[in-house]
Amino acid sequence: MQQNFGNIGNAQFQHIAAREVGAPHPPRIVEVAPHTFMIQPGMANAALFETDEGLLLVDAGCAGDGPALLRAVREVSEQPLHTVVFTHGHVDHAFGLWAFLDAGERPRVVGHQNLLDHYARYSRTAGLNAAVNGQQPGANGRSWPSAPEDFVVPDITFRDSLELRIGGERFVVRHAKGETDDAAWVWAPQRRVIAAGDLVVGYLPNAGNPRKVQRYAEEWADAAEQMAALDADCVITGHGECVRGSDAIRDELLTMAEYLRHIVRHALDGLNAGMRPDEIVESLVVPERLAAHPRLQPGYDRPEFICRNVIRRYGGWWDGHAANLLPAPTAAQAREIAHLAGGVDALAVRARELADTDLRLACHVAEWAFLAEPRSPSAQECYVAVFDRRRDAERSLMGKLGFSDPHRRVAAQRAKSGR
Ligand SMILES: [Zn+2]
Structure with missing residues (x-):
């Protein structure tokens, strides 16, 4: 399938x-x-x-x-x-x-x-x-x-x-x-x-x-x-x-x-309770009786993505975090995180460590490393390696495609740097 x-x-x-x-x-x-x-x-x-x-x-x-x-x-x-x-x-x-x-x-x-x-x-x-x-x-x-x-x-x-x-x-x-x-x-x-x-x-x-x-x-x-x-x-x-x-x-x-309807109700309840999108998605639980149906498996899309779509339909685009209303460029944010961590290589090491215990979190750290220094070979390798693991662990096609994106970004960066 x-x-x-x-x-x-x-x-x-x-x-x-x-x-x-x-x-x-x-x-x-x-x-x-x-x-x-x-x-x-x-x-x-x-x-x-x-x-x-x-x-x-x-x-x-x-x-x-x-x-x-x-x-x-x-x-x-x-x-x-x-x-x-x-x-x-x-x-x-x-x-x-x-x-x-x-x-x-x-x-x-x-x-x-x-x-x-x-x-x-x-x-x-x-x-x-x-x-x-x-x-x-x-x-x-x-x-x-x-x-x-x-x-x-x-x-x-x-x-x-x-x-x-x-x-x-x-x-x-x-x-x-x-x-x-x-x-x-x-x-x-x-x-x-x-x-x-x-x-x-x-x-x-x-x-x-x-x-x-x-x-x-x-x-x-x-x-x-x-x-x-x-x-x-x-x-x-x-x-x-x-x-x-x-x-x-x-x-x-x-x-x-x-x-x-379960997902829609959860999203609307959350919006009506004043919750942020991330809180709403994080708290979504699909009852086993629904999740187990053999012809409703998340092979293409995911319940979390459906929830996001409902939030987008009824709410605005703001994620509810004040800094993200008019944010600093993501590269500047990542450089600051790298600075605090003691450099991009430290981020890359930490991302690989985390990949064994919390793959979701590891992806953030790996992405910060790449965004902070897109030309760094260790950041590039880490970015691709960690997201390859995420992609391999993912069932939905939409998720797999998204987690494959670091390959495209690293290839584009390498082409730009002429190597
Ligand atoms: Zn079709």
Whole structure:
């Protein structure tokens, strides 16, 4: 399971950077109900509903997944592509449709009205996205969709919900907020199947991503409860395996909702009690009953990051420490600490010592050493070594990526110093 998360960034970028190359593996196709398929053309899933009038496709994968997805769809049906619903505007869900359009298909495209703002944000923050996502390990490309031709704009948008009729069958598209503010999920009542997009992924919801725009933990819980109430037989997820059987669906979705609500309540209680962000996060305890759920493990995101995201949503940016309101530069702070400690080498020695007993604290000391004297070889080596240990001990992909950052900073410093 861990292995899969580690590949997410890599797969995303390979696909975007070289869409003509196509997906590396043959797509997996699972018939979850009659004429209803989950297709995995790459790292994200698509859902396919075959009707007498044509096909309803929910999501289209990464740009690089397009050809594989088209082949997979044609393996199971010759019907024309009637309608496409994008569950949200992320790169791994809304960018593979070009392969169908190039092949002459002319589906109507449905998306939530906020999808257009999402695309506009991608264009405005292309450099930021390249920097943030380029950090992911193994990336061999850096481009993020930003040019007008990169985006397929929906023909039909909606605000709360939308009913589609295809081949005389009813499909309900509902808006939600979760990882994004433009999310949609599809309910096929006759088949008792939900296509959930990234609202259901089989691990702890990515509601706290440290370097990305606001996530919506409370509304995510709302959506999970709404889905759970439908008594569906199958939920086709945005990634990984689908959820089958009404008991398993209720168990996973209601536990997810409770987990998210627990974090939101803790953050709001703390804010209302006048606590600082660090006090709120430090005092967060997730009940074992929630933390132990096998499909809500923190392999991607962490409860602490979700808590931070709630604090950011309702509070300001100040961390509550007076010195940090208009702080001295971090390098000046670090130099002062090094001075008090008797030099950068003393910090580096202490950081390595602490790494055996308190890795979290060791990271601060190692970072002070590097910030105080970025050109010092001992500070550089210590910085990378201590954070490598932290990264190796970390489960979440988001945490691992953050703890890998010292490599980037030390490499940049070495390039600057010409060695
Ligand atoms: Zn996704």
